[in-house]
Amino acid sequence: MDSKLQLDLTVNGERRSVAVYPMARLLDVLREDLGLPGTKEGCGEGECGACSVLMDGQLVNSCLVPAVQAQGAELVTIEGLALGGELNPLQRAFVACNGAQCGFCTPGMVLASVDLLRRCAHPSEAEIREGLAGNICRCTGYVKIVDAVQGVRP
Amino acid sequence: MRGQVPDCAVQVPGSLQEALEILAREPGRWRPLAGGTDLMVPFAAGRLADTRFLSLQRLDVLRAVEPDPEGITFGALVTYTQLRQHPYVQRHLPNLAQSARVTGAVAIQNRGTLGGNLVNGSPAADTPPSLLAYAAQVELTGLGGARWVPVDAFHTGYKQTVMAPDELLTRIRVPRPEPGFHFYRKVGTRAAQAVAKVCLAAYVRVEAGMVREFRVGLGSVAPVPMRARAAEAVILGQSVDRLPLAEARAALMEEISPIDDIRSTARYRRIVAGNVLVQALMELDEALSRC
Numbered sequence: 047m048d049s050k051l052q053l054d055l056t057v058n059g060e061r062r063s064v065a066v067y068p069m070a071r072l073l074d075v076l077r078e079d080l081g082l083p084g085t086k087e088g089c090g091e092g093e094c095g096a097c098s099v100l101m102d103g104q105l106v107n108s109c110l111v112p113a114v115q116a117q118g119a120e121l122v123t124i125e126g127l128a129l130g131g132e133l134n135p136l137q138r139a140f141v142a143c144n145g146a147q148c149g150f151c152t153p154g155m156v157l158a159s160v161d162l163l164r165r166c167a168h169p170s171e172a173e174i175r176e177g178l179a180g181n182i183c184r185c186t187g188y189v190k191i192v193d194a195v196q197g198v199r200p
Numbered sequence: 201m202r203g204q205v206p207d208c209a210v211q212v213p214g215s216l217q218e219a220l221e222i223l224a225r226e227p228g229r230w231r232p233l234a235g236g237t238d239l240m241v242p243f244a245a246g247r248l249a250d251t252r253f254l255s256l257q258r259l260d261v262l263r264a265v266e267p268d269p270e271g272i273t274f275g276a277l278v279t280y281t282q283l284r285q286h287p288y289v290q291r292h293l294p295n296l297a298q299s300a301r302v303t304g305a306v307a308i309q310n311r312g313t314l315g316g317n318l319v320n321g322s323p324a325a326d327t328p329p330s331l332l333a334y335a336a337q338v339e340l341t342g343l344g345g346a347r348w349v350p351v352d353a354f355h356t357g358y359k360q361t362v363m364a365p366d367e368l369l370t371r372i373r374v375p376r377p378e379p380g381f382h383f384y385r386k387v388g389t390r391a392a393q394a395v396a397k398v399c400l401a402a403y404v405r406v407e408a409g410m411v412r413e414f415r416v417g418l419g420s421v422a423p424v425p426m427r428a429r430a431a432e433a434v435i436l437g438q439s440v441d442r443l444p445l446a447e448a449r450a451a452l453m454e455e456i457s458p459i460d461d462i463r464s465t466a467r468y469r470r471i472v473a474g475n476v477l478v479q480a481l482m483e484l485d486e487a488l489s490r491c
Binding site: 114176177 | 204205209210212236237240241244245253257281306308310391392393
């Protein structure tokens with residue numbers, strides 16, 4: 047039996063420290079150890095994007111990141127977007143365009159969209175589809191999600 | 201499912217020397233772990249026998265990208281995102297940029313590494329066909345020193361490589377190709393995320409109407425990523441006006457050894473691989489006639 051690791055993170059702007067196993071998945075650390083269940087597990091294999099979070103400014107699948115590799119990282123999860131209970135402009139666009147149906151893919155879809163819009167302020171439809179290609183939605187058919195990303199007003 | 205997590209140990213060496221010492225002390229015991237995009241999948245599913253990992257995350261020396269007049273050297277930890285965004289890669293190695301672009305999607309590309317794509321040893325990996333078409337080499341480093349191996353000789357069997365248990369793949373060297381024709385095509389179920397059914401990368405250099413250089417790298421059609429040497433031999437030295445397309449296609453279909461699996465059938469792969477080669481040569485013809 048090997049010992050746990052003291053993992054120091056900045057999560058949604060807040061410093062957190064938690065004792066976890068080094069090979070625990072970042073996804074489980076977020077949901078179970080840090081009490082942030084907004085990040086979802088879909089496939090657990092890096093295919094569906096439901097577990098997407100931003101780690102040091104980059105979009106990652108948190109199911110594929112071992113805790114040890116998140117040491118010192120700055121994370122943004124879906125809980126970090128709506129500050130003070132106020133949805134951010136992208137989230138409002140998802141609501142306005144019906145970009146969410148069952149909602150399970152939505153946290154990952156929104157984080158992937160945040161990442162895309164940071165890299166490319168006015169993406170074309172093709173750029174949106176490529177930016178969100180790693181996020182699978184079984185409800186919407188994607189059209190309304192693309193509409194939401196295109197329709198975001200800051 | 202994740203019962204093995206508490207039983208695992210991870211070392212995080214701060215230098216390459218320290219990493220190599222750990223490997224040399226207990227060869228084969230510590231599994232190198234780079235971006236995790238391959239290893240974490242079987243690990244989380246309980247299908248990975250390893251419980252001791254050597255996380256390479258602090259080895260920043262392996263993140264360097266160093267272009268020079270003769271070519272470019274990538275550290276093994278260079279990610280797909282770095283590859284596809286690098287101006288040198290976009291300009292001189294478009295097949296490599298394209299293969300990085302079609303590997304997974306953004307989140308995978310941010311974490312997955314070029315070295316990992318090679319060491320993982322999958323015959324369906326997306327970058328090896330491009331590296332083969334560009335005659336790339338890999339550097340394997342142990343405590344005793346480093347050796348360079350052509351990518352063509354790196355994979356020896358399904359998920360097997362020439363890398364010794366006390367070695368790390370440290371760098372990838374790609375010579376700068378002369379101006380020529382580059383072709384990359386991955387055939388998968390969908391454009392994003394899918395594992396290739398067939399992948400083909402080609403580089404062609406034509407001089408005075410004759411094919412002077414021609415290399416074809418293939419994925420998903422054999423136990424290892426492979427060069428299509430028989431098809432190359434058919435085309436090399438030929439006049440571009442009379443390329444023996446049918447003969448090259450037949451040679452390629454003969455030299456590959458695809459299998460039936462969950463993604464495709466041997467028959468489909470064999471036919472499509474031959475067709476994609478013909479497509480590459482026809483596009484070469486179109487590119488030349490535009491000049």
